[in-house]
Amino acid sequence: MSLRTPLSEAKGLGSAKEGAGHWWLQRLTAIALIPLVIWLAFAVAMLGDASYETVLAWLQTPYVAVLLILLVAATFYHTQLGLQVIVEDYVHGWLKIATLILINFLCIVFAVAGIVALLKIFL
């Protein structure tokens, strides 16, 4: 028998009882991104003048394509989780819901676009 008032239950007040998954995935994507990002920073720096041909050849190397696809996926997942927390902190009401939906969709769109572009270059 619940001690909560019906109104508080209907309003959704109190503990959300879920969020551990979000917390863990944020850490997991963060850990994956540490080596990926350090690799990316130096690999791109060492591309030198980054002419179209240089970049194209680099993106067609198999291990680069694989690592970049992983990087794009992990980045946009990490970004979505992080931005969600920021929005939940500062925005409230219907605007919060709308912003969260927008952020979710944009992250998915950019992740898919990035992966499709990488696959098109590689395959």
Add this chain to the structure above:
Amino acid sequence: MANLERPLSPHLGIYKWPLAMAISILHRITGVALTIGAVLMVAIFIAVASDPEFYEWIRGYLANKIGKTFLILWTFALFLHLFNGIRHLFWDAGYGFEKSTTTKSGVWVIIVTFILTIAVWGAAYYCTNV
């Protein structure tokens, strides 16, 4: 719920900023700023995949002084967020909560960020001009 406007004591404007507090809000700000870079990266992949002219257009903007400044600042934000993120992971594991440790690790985060930003751009300069 009553939404009366009650007066607040001054806070951010008068208290000294501890290093940990400054780095904490920078972690959030750099996180948002890095999103822009992530989108730019996807734009570059799309450009390379479809339209060499579009790629050269982007590269033209990134190669001039303003673009390079933006990239250097973005690299700094990237590494600050990365190394402070590692600091967060240590906290998640339960280590390093003493105030002296926190301040020291914060200083290290900033130092290592500078070192790595310089290292990456040194490598870029070397590989472009050699």
